Amino acid sequence: MxxxxxxxxxxxxxxLHPEVKKALVEGLEIFGNPSSMHSFGREARERIEEARESVGSFIGAKPDEILFVGSGSEANNTVLSLLNCDSGTCSCSLSGRHDLVTTAIEHPCVLNTARSLGRRKHGVHYLNVDRHGRIDLDDLRRAVTDKVGMVSIMMANNEIGTIQDIREATRITHEAGALFHTDAVQAVGKIPVDVRDLDVDFLTMSAHKIYGPKGIGALYVKKGVPYCPLILGGHQENGRRAGTENSLGIIGMGKAVEMRAIExxxxxxxxxxxxxxxxxxxxxxxxxxxxxxxxxxxxxxxxxxxxxxxxxxxxxxxxxxxxxxxxxxxxxxxxxxxxxxxxxxxxxxxxxxxxxxxxxxxxxxxxxxxxxxxxxxxxxxxxxxxxxxxxxxx
CATH class of the missing domain: 3.90.1150.10 (Aspartate Aminotransferase, domain 1)
Structure with a gap:
């Protein structure tokens, strides 16, 4: 052969999707700082907000519930860092509920963050999976005690492809008074994902898994849930993620999502x-x-x-x-x-x-x-x- x-x-x-390549080449001319008030900055800001609208629409979220980050790993770390908030000094704290429930088959960026939390005296419970890589929802129900502030379960596994029942896992978590996060990096753009239907509090996605550029991801944060920035500094992303936005990467992610919606x-x-x-x-x-x-x-x-x-x-x-x-x-x-x-x-x-x-x-x-x-x-x-x-x- x-x-x-x-x-x-x-x-x-x-x-890269051919349409993403085209958008990136065109985007090279949009060099203004999105925080600047002149026409160059306003042009960059407009393109960022168009991409935010596309990403939000694709997963059933409002644009102001989407913030752009450097990667899926950054998004996951940002969410789990909420458990470190001190109830006495941080308005974003989880009311003293600092324990985490996750699974034994998460991506290393979640597992290593969980181990770091464990070293800081947080309680961390790892759910086992069956022969096919699915958790037992009864195990989750037993694990979410009144000390658990966050449950983090990936939607689709990156190695074996198994998809979890996120809707039911979220329901169980909310009934116990905890917040729910899903790493949906491998799911978004491959299967239908609607954050309203799933009722998740946080959802992670990444552009380079859906024919977009590397170095750009997005985090869905449900309106009204506690949130604390991982990166402090300027006012970017409505104060939720400091640092000048990666305009080119965001433009590429927006186009990648547009093409996913079509294809x-x-x-x-x-x-x-x-x-x-x-x-x-x-x-x-x-x-x-x-x-x-x-x-x-x-x-x-x-x-x-x-x-x-x-x-x-x-x-x-x-x-x-x-x-x-x-x-x-x-x-x-x-x-x-x-x-x-x-x-x-x-x-x-x-x-x-x-x-x-x-x-x-x-x-x-x-x-x-x-x-x-x-x-x-x-x-x-x-x-x-x-x-x-x-x-x-x-």
């Missing part, structure tokens, strides 16, 4: 078709494969599989030589030789977790890409297993 380049790592980051529904159906063809092809051609993630409640373009007796990094490198890009888990944890904390949390043995590969499809992928993968992957797995002392052929 003729050599080609296939990008199957869209959960790590996505290529998302059709793309969801197309990706589900491609994912099914890829999974069926792998099952037919390769024995001893364990698929991760929920069979129904899962992102349309995410397929996570463990090839027993084959090491994930070896699979990645062999595929890369064939021109195919995949991931062994979260891009944010690359460089670590430890197995994925997400895969382990689902109960997969350590030796199998080491053989996990994440294939994440996007808007540019085609059936030809799937066929190219199915041509190269089976002999690669066979070659690795032949060299492995841990694999026994049946």
């Amino acid at each position: 003729e050599h080609r380049t296939v990008y199957f790592d869209n959960n790590a980051t996505t290529p 998302m529904d059709a793309e969801e159906r197309r990706l589900l078709h491609l994912k099914k063809a890829l999974r069926d092809g792998i099952e037919k051609a390769i024995p001893d494969v364990l698929f991760m993630g929920h069979p129904e409640h899962s992102l349309p373009g995410t397929l996570s599989a463990s090839f027993i007796g084959a090491e994930g990094e070896s699979i990645l490198l062999y595929l890369d030589l064939a021109g195919i890009a995949v991931s062994t888990g979260s891009a944010c944890a690359s460089g670590s030789l430890d197995p994925s904390h997400v895969i382990l949390a689902t109960g997969v043995p350590v030796e199998n977790a080491h053989g996990s590969v994440r294939i994440s499809l996007g808007r540019e992928n085609t059936m030809e890409d799937v066929q190219y993968m199915l041509y190269h992957l089976p002999p690669i797995i066979d070659r690795i297993r032949t060299m492995s002392t841990a694999y026994r052929r049946r």
